[in-house]
Amino acid sequence: MLTTRSPPASDKQIQRIESEPNIHTACDGQNNLPQRFKRKHEHDDLPTFMEEMRKMFSDLKAQQDRNIEKLQSTINEIKQQNILITESMEFMSAKYEEMKERVENIEIERKKNAAYVQLLEDKVENMERQSRIAGIEIRNIPTQKLETKEILLKKVIDIGKYIGVSLDTRDIRDVFRIKNSRPQSTTNTVVVDFVSVIKKEQILHSFRQFNKSNQDKRLNTTLLNLDGPSQPIYVSESLTSKAKRLHYLARDFAKTNDWSYCWSSHGKIYLKKREGERYVLIHSESDLKKLETQK
Structure with missing residues (x-):
């Protein structure tokens, strides 16, 4: 089987298409295509921007410096106040210790005086009892x-x-x-x-x-x-006045608490709960209070 090839086109049939060497010039004449412009670099605004940034940082630093100065001043005032407070506390502490020592000495002296007064009262009581x-x-x-x-x-x-x-x-x-x-x-x-x-x-x-x-x-x-x-x-x-009062209180105690015996001997007051039990010598009202708590 024989293959038939189509004959090559003639030179007239081949049209040569050449592109326009200047595309921008070719497009200028056509109103329906947008014109492209080359990007413009704004090199002239950079110094201004940098200057503004420097000024802003400078103002910020100045503001921070002022704040730090105020803060430092406040800290110094607080430190000074703390020093004064510490000194006051130390002074008050010293005064407190001084007053505490005085009170302790007064209390010691009071106890000595009370003991001495009690001794004198006991002597007077004994003298009156002897009389x-x-x-x-x-x-x-x-x-x-x-x-x-x-x-x-x-x-x-x-x-x-x-x-x-x-x-x-x-x-x-x-x-x-x-x-x-x-x-x-x-x-x-x-x-x-x-x-x-x-x-x-x-x-x-x-x-x-x-x-x-x-x-x-x-x-x-x-x-x-x-x-x-x-x-x-x-x-x-x-009896002496003191012994009379003590005798009266002892009798009242015996009656209230069912103690059978209350008497005085040689100016002293005695209590006994039951026959055959040991007697209790009453020296003072505190002895009656102790017996009351022992019920």
């Missing part, structure tokens, strides 16, 4: 008009005789009434000061025994043929 060691007090003896020591002495001797104790005028150093705080009272306490403590103890012991043996007829004004309504006669030790 009353041979004395008794008789209560509820009616007062009579124009009462003399001789009349009181006779009544005391009659009381001794009634309870079984022989008394003589030589046994009694002094006898007198204590002025009562109530002006209208007609039974002011009679104080009898014996020559010996032995005689005083005899009177007290016999009085207790008499009342113990005569529960229905304890010693009273009617038995002694004394004027006025019948009243019980009480005989007790002559």
